[in-house]
Amino acid sequence: MANxxxxxxIVLFIHKTGSPEYFYKLSGxxxxxxxxxxxxxxxxxxxxxxYVVPPDYQQSESYRILFxxxxxxxxxxxxxxxxxxxxxxxxxxxxxxxxxxAMASAPIGAAFTFITLCTGALxxxxxxxxxxxxxxxxxxxxxxxxxxxxxxxxxxxIDDRRAAxxxxxxxxxxxxxxxxxxHYSVEWWTTLHQGQTIRLTGPSSIDASMLxxxxxxxxxxxxxxxxxxxxxxxxxxxxxxxxxxxxxRLIGDAP
Amino acid sequence: MTPTRRRRLLIVLSIIVGAGLATTLVVxxxxxxxxxxYRPAEVAQxxxxxxxxxxxxxxxxxxSVVRADDSLAVQFDLTDYQETIxxxxxxxxxxxxxxxxxIIAQGKLSTQGVERPVFEASEVLAKHDxxxxxxxxxxxxEQSKAARGETTP
Numbered sequence: 001m002a003n004x005x006x007x008x009x010i011v012l013f014i015h016k017t018g019s020p021e022y023f024y025k026l027s028g029x030x031x032x033x034x035x036x037x038x039x040x041x042x043x044x045x046x047x048x049x050x051y052v053v054p055p056d057y058q059q060s061e062s063y064r065i066l067f068x069x070x071x072x073x074x075x076x077x078x079x080x081x082x083x084x085x086x087x088x089x090x091x092x093x094x095x096x097x098x099x100x101x102a103m104a105s106a107p108i109g110a111a112f113t114f115i116t117l118c119t120g121a122l123x124x125x126x127x128x129x130x131x132x133x134x135x136x137x138x139x140x141x142x143x144x145x146x147x148x149x150x151x152x153x154x155x156x157x158i159d160d161r162r163a164a165x166x167x168x169x170x171x172x173x174x175x176x177x178x179x180x181x182x183h184y185s186v187e188w189w190t191t192l193h194q195g196q197t198i199r200l201t202g203p204s205s206i207d208a209s210m211l212x213x214x215x216x217x218x219x220x221x222x223x224x225x226x227x228x229x230x231x232x233x234x235x236x237x238x239x240x241x242x243x244x245x246x247x248x249r250l251i252g253d254a255p
Numbered sequence: 256m257t258p259t260r261r262r263r264l265l266i267v268l269s270i271i272v273g274a275g276l277a278t279t280l281v282v283x284x285x286x287x288x289x290x291x292x293y294r295p296a297e298v299a300q301x302x303x304x305x306x307x308x309x310x311x312x313x314x315x316x317x318x319s320v321v322r323a324d325d326s327l328a329v330q331f332d333l334t335d336y337q338e339t340i341x342x343x344x345x346x347x348x349x350x351x352x353x354x355x356x357x358i359i360a361q362g363k364l365s366t367q368g369v370e371r372p373v374f375e376a377s378e379v380l381a382k383h384d385x386x387x388x389x390x391x392x393x394x395x396x397e398q399s400k401a402a403r404g405e406t407t408p
Contacts, residue, residue: 054389054390054391055389055390056387056388056389056390057388057389057390057392057393057394058351058383058386058393059351059383059387063387066387088267091263091267092260092263092264092267093260126349126350127349127350127351127381127383128349128351128380128381128382128383129348129349129352129378129379129380129381130378130380133291133380134291135291136289136291170267170270173267173270173271173274174270174271174274176271176274176275177274177275177277177278178278181278181282188282188286188289189286189289189290189291190290190291190292190293190294190312191291192291192292192359192380192382194382194383194384194385195384195385196385197385197386197387205384205385205386205387206386206387206388207387207388207389207392209389209392210387210388210389
């Protein structure tokens with residue numbers, strides 16, 4: 001980047017967070033707050049979801065699993081998009097912190113994808129009559145899990161951490177094509193899975209009285225992701241930089 | 256932006272565009288095969304496979320469900336508001352199965368010995384829509400519809 005831009009506070013912030021030492025210290029300050037917010041929001045959201053909101057006219061109490069299933073499904077795709085953005089930055093600008101954040105996101109995204117598939121199966125059996133069918137929505141979500149596992153496996157199988165992160169980042173960007181397929185699968189093809197309920201543009205087809213826990217859980221899963229990703233990235237960073245002077249200073253082992 | 260970064264940026268962008276293009280072509284090529292079910296109108300036009308199992312989805316016609324007294328056998332009409340096909344099934348139906356509900360049946364079309372093809376289902380799945388509301392709201396909607404003289408399709 002051009003030198004004259006360095007005075008811009010946002011650019012300065014990006015340059016500073018790119019430094020492993022600054023990133024480690026800054027994320028350490030945010031982490032307890034993120035964990036606290038996540039815990040409170042999750043407890044509040046689950047209470048609202050399980051006890052407060054009314055039952056559904058068609059599915060009665062069974063639909064309450066929606067408040068876990070839908071936020072997890074959103075996160076499985078949101079985390080992938082976030083990971084792809086960081087992988088893109090890692091590939092073009094070779095910023096170590098971006099590489100590590102991208103790789104730290106993969107297991108969390110895989111976990112949310114797994115939760116989505118499990119809760120979907122548990123919901124599908126009583127409502128549809130089947131745990132699993134090979135329709136486009138479910139199949140593409142399963143493919144997303146395999147892509148996540150592939151990225152993790154690729155990253156682990158190469159010894160040089162930085163080369164491993166770059167190779168896995170390329171896979172993350174190639175896998176990006178699956179996101180629109182998951183999103184539009186219920187519109188492009190006939191599926192057992194129903195269409196979209198929540199729309200960012202236009203009216204959603206969920207009653208307003210059922211919306212609060214969904215919004216709370218959507219925010220809670222996002223703060224959880226940031227907290228878990230930062231915690232994971234800090235561990236990876238300190239292990240990778242264990243011989244660097246900033247880590248030695250940190251543990252009081254500096255000459 | 257330095258020339259090295261510009262070069263990397265172009266390589267990465269071409270990877271994304273290339274992967275996207277390849278996938279688009281694959282998705283278009285698989286368009287028919289990705290369909291989970293056929294609609295009764297498509298089945299009536301002969302678009303569904305013959306002699307092999309396929310899935311057919313539609314709405315259960317009001318008042319068409321006939322249950323056997325001595326077995327789990329059930330017969331109902333499935334419609335997409337264009338064509339209607341009779342479905343025969345023996346087994347346990349999902350909880351959401353009822354008249355006016357969307358369902359997906361897996362089975363074969365039997366054309367032998369009947370004047371009109373009958374779909375012999377081996378599995379019936381209920382499909383629910385993307386609408387969620389409390390029972391009171393659903394009742395109120397029904398009442399206001401009835402007051403306006405509309406009937407649910």
